[in-house]
Amino acid sequence: MSYVVDFVDVSTTGLESSPVADALAGLRANEARYFKNKYDHVFTTEPAAEAGEVVEHVARILADERDLHIASTPLEATDFEVDGVRWSYVFYESGLSINVLYTIEDGGKRAVGFKLSDGMDVPDELADRFKFARQKSKLAGTIRGSFFVIKGEY
Incomplete structure (x- = not known):
């Protein structure tokens, strides 16, 4: 069942098993606010068990591009397109x-x-393998982030 992420009343729905559930819910809400404000897109997630294609897509890119394999259990995922960009998200039990x-x-x-x-x-x-920069968020506290550029075609 899908979940419309509310960035006003932050909820841990779907993330309860995470040891940092409140912070992860804040991070998810932070993303929802970004997409609502920038693209007027409603950020909706679904349980990872129901979004296997999204989880596999992200895992394949990580494996192919950087030989990365995430040990944590995926809890929720989403995949959508706005303004010619495909976005795929996976939220993991560890808080990643x-x-x-x-x-x-x-x-x-x-x-x-x-x-x-x-x-x-x-x-x-x-x-x-990565250095993480810090950013402050009213919804998520301190977020540490990093990235890499995709070279292949997916």
Whole structure:
């Protein structure tokens, strides 16, 4: 069942098993607010078990591009297109959020972004490979983020 993410009344719906559920819910709400304000898009997620194609798509890009395999269990995912850009998100039990930005038109931006929920440790699979910048969010506290550019075609 899909869940429309509310960035006014932040809820841990679907994220309850995460040890940083409140922070992860804030991170998810932060993304929802961004898409509503920038694109007037309603950010909707569904349980990862029901969004297998999205989870597999993100996992394939991570594996092909950087030989990365995320150990944490995916909890929720979403995939949508706005303004010619396909966005795929997976939210993991550890508090990690991974998004894939993929411009449909050739020559556009294509990247994978990582965001760490406030209070979580950097996952071992990312620790020595990426540097994380910090940003403050009213909804999510301190978010640490990093990214890499996608070189292949997906």
